[in-house]
Amino acid sequence: MNRFWKWVRNKTPAGEDPDLAERTLFLNGTIASESWFDDDVTPALFKSDLDSGKGPITVWINSPGGDVWAAAQIYNMLLSYTGKVTVKIDGLAASAASVIAMAGDEVLVSPVSMLMIHNPATAAMGDKDDLAQAISMLDSVKDSILNAYVKKTGLSKNKLSKLMDDETWMDANKAVELGFADRVMERPDLYHEEEPEKKVPEQDDPDEDDPEKKKSDPDSEEDQPEKEPDDPKKKDEDRIRTGFMYSSRQMAAAFTNKVKNHYKTVNTAPEKPVIDIAEGRSVDALMDRLNLLHTMM
Incomplete structure (x- = not known):
């Protein structure tokens, strides 16, 4: 079995629960070189790795896609994860990899990254009934993928279906515009300008217009003797x-x-x-x- 994922656990501050530490998941290359359709071992290993912690996770994706069944299962596992899931696309999230990206609570894209969606494909052989069954299966797979896209983008199924028919490639800005991503990644600010101190407005003296107060005030100008020139x-x-x-x-x-x-x-x-x-x-x-x-x- 060839693992296409890698987990990295960040350092846990002293006194904190290691299970709540933030972790990073790297998905590089093809999503599952072998299909998860009839595989009970590989999905179980991935879920075991995912459930080994409870803290927030960051998923870095750079993949041309791969097995749609593996992508669907990873999507479901990330979607049901109790901690926060942040997806960062630093290169390419194409085909099945774009489905996994939709599971993030927040999806960030690198300014130079690309995202691609298209119709699912398969290889089939047999008589017309076998081919008809394959076509029906592809339609169902497309509908399931559309559900993930609709949930994330809020676009209609018809519009998204047309985008898949056309094999749509999106740069970072287009992905954000269409709702596949939340924002473009930026370098964190290193310097912060201090906010200027707010000036407290001068309050009017309530005794300023009180003639009785002025008479009793030793500093009142009215009580001062006239000065000689x-x-x-x-x-x-x-x-x-x-x-x-x-x-x-x-x-x-x-x-x-x-x-x-x-x-x-x-x-x-x-x-x-x-x-x-x-x-x-x-x-x-x-x-x-x-x-x-x-x-x-």
Whole structure:
């Protein structure tokens, strides 16, 4: 007996039941080199392997087809399996292999895979009654295959029968479009952008419009005494005192005002006009500054 299937059991995390571990089933090549029609051993071995676990299974298919009886039995076994069944077509799922693919709870197709459906075929010999019986059997086999296709795709039997008559080949997108597959396989995303933090909308203050609340609020603007208008000269003096200067022009103007105010307190002579720094100084103004420096020393 030549086994056309291979099971791989994934590693079981510590503390978990090995029977619930995920398993992978590979179906490569021809589905059963010998017919399962009159075979009790091979189907039993496949079912024994299938029932050796209870966890989810992934079925990878790359097959041109084969024995329709084997495909039908594998389909029924996968359909009745209690765990989740995911089918992945990574190459070709043609003829009988396409029937097995319909047993998946989810069917994924590689972007470069193909799926093909056609009418069943057989070889027959004998008289006309024997050939008529073979034709009747092929019709019944086709109906059984159509049942699997209808269940998965939701298409009508008439449309699917026409597709089988025409021997329809489907690429990944066409298989998804017609319902034979659920989606095209993609490489899992490696990077995930973090969602931006949601801004909490500002809530209105319920006491904002309450006049009584405003009166009792010490920070209320209405309770604050009126401020006197700012004196630009005082601002300049404050900047000199604190050492904060924002431009050379402001610093020069502040220093001039400071000297001018001090000059008023020392000299009783009539005030002489101060010439703007940008326009230069007169001789008298320079002499006044020198006298001021002497008094400050």
